[in-house]
Amino acid sequence: MSLQLVQANFKAKDDVALGGFWAAALGWDVSSEGPGVTNLQPAGFTWPDPNGFYLDFVAVPDPETVTYRVHLDLATTSQAHQAELVARLTELGATPADVGQGDVPWEVLADPEGNLFCVLEPRELYRDTGQIAAVVVDCVDPRAMARFWGEATNWTVHEVDDEHARLRSAGGVGPFLEFLRIPPGGTPVANRVHLDLIPDPIETQKAEVARLRTLGATSADVGQGEVPWQVLADPEGNQFCVLGRA
Structure with a gap:
């Protein structure tokens, strides 16, 4: 029995347009499981391949009412690649953002x-992650988040201190999951980007949800109604879903 961190899920005003931007940005394939949902997968991968990581874009009435505690970091292989990628993303519709980062x-x-997302300068750490280097979550206590998510997913903790924590799948594939300390600012009502986990096998969903509760997860109501997935919140209030059989 295990849980696989399978995808990041974006709330969107227009799932087709936003999914199209990210598909062009990453060079990924596009599909749809139904109206209002756009699915992206790396070329050559079929969801839910445990060696893959995926993106979902789901249309919601007003995504601006939610918060931005999760972002993607994109990997590059050289300074020239970084500059070329930023230029191409800008042509696709991305815009520069000032979050007080200063000279970085x-x-x-x-x-x-x-x-928000970051296009990183080339770093050896991310040479084999693919286009997405990391999924980054703002938090108050990186150590506590590393403990929870490490036990929840059985991912390996590669680095942890008071300011930052970094985890990756035990198989050493795909992006890192990172937690970055920010000053306390209240519990979010709902994240605009959340993580989806899938049980293996899928029939263990109920048992996995029970296990997550023992680790500190709590139930979350985001208006999901009767759905085959379970919506939970981690110890800092970040919502995530444990998928089930549709």
Whole structure:
């Protein structure tokens, strides 16, 4: 029995347009499981391949009412690649963003719906992650978040201190999951980007949800109604979903 961190899920005003931006940005394939949902997967991967990581874009009435505690970091292989990628993303509709980062070697951008992301300078750490280097979550206590998510997913903790924590799948594939300390600012009502986990096998969903509760997860109501997935919140209030059989 295990849980696989399978995808990041974006709330969107226009799932087709936003999914199209990210598909062009990453060079990923596009599909749809139904109206209002756009699915992205790396070329050559079929969801839910445990070696893959995926993006979902789901249309919601008013995504601006939620918060921005999760963002993507994109990997580059050289300074020239970084500059070329920033230029191409800008042509696709991304805009520069100032979040008080100051003089840093990475570029902070916003996608067409305002979701922040970073285009990193080349780093050896991310040479084999693919286009997405990391999914980064703002938090108050990186150590506590590393404990919870490490036990929840059985991912390996590669680095942890009072300011930052970094985890990656036990198989050493795909992006890192990172937690970055920010000053306390209240519990979010709902994150605009959240993580989806899938049980293996899928029939263990109920048992996995029970296990997560023992680790500190709590139930979350985001208006999901009767759905086959379970919505939970981690110890800092970040919502995530444990998927089930549709």
